[in-house]
Amino acid sequence: MIGYLGEFPIEISNMTPADWAIYFIGSYGQIEGEHHKVWVLDQVARILHGTPVKSTEAKWDNGTVELRCMTGEPTPEYHQWVAEGRDGEDGPNTYDYDEGTAP
Numbered sequence: 001m002i003g004y005l006g007e008f009p010i011e012i013s014n015m016t017p018a019d020w021a022i023y024f025i026g027s028y029g030q031i032e033g034e035h036h037k038v039w040v041l042d043q044v045a046r047i048l049h050g051t052p053v054k055s056t057e058a059k060w061d062n063g064t065v066e067l068r069c070m071t072g073e074p075t076p077e078y079h080q081w082v083a084e085g086r087d088g089e090d091g092p093n094t095y096d097y098d099e100g101t102a103p
Contacts, residue, residue, distance in 0.1 A: 001099035003061035007068065012055045023069065031103045042053045044073045050089025 015023070017071040021044045028040045047053060057065050088094025 005024075005059040007056040007058045010055050010057050012053075012069075013096040015053070017047050018049070020035055021052045027069075028103055033101075033103075035098075036103045038098050039098070039102050042099045043071055045081065046074050046078050049081055050075040051078055 024040055024043045024047065028043075029037065031037075031040075051074050053069050054072050055067065055069045057064050058068055082097050083092070086093050086097050088096045
């Protein structure tokens, strides 16, 4: 779109981790491709392990506004959860963990 003004940080404080998880599932879970669905699952896992969600509004000079949300820096709890999931009978990193591909 012509007239793009940029992205501006906004604070959304009334969302719980469960609310954010449902938001990500509803917003991105229907996008075709297994790699995108895996990304949604990973984002939900990050959120439910305490990773913050950062929100911005993209604005254009014609008045169009688009909400954009992304996860921030993953928490140590998330990293620990991934490490535990990768462990197996052959020790650390027995199994792979796929973060998927953002749509």
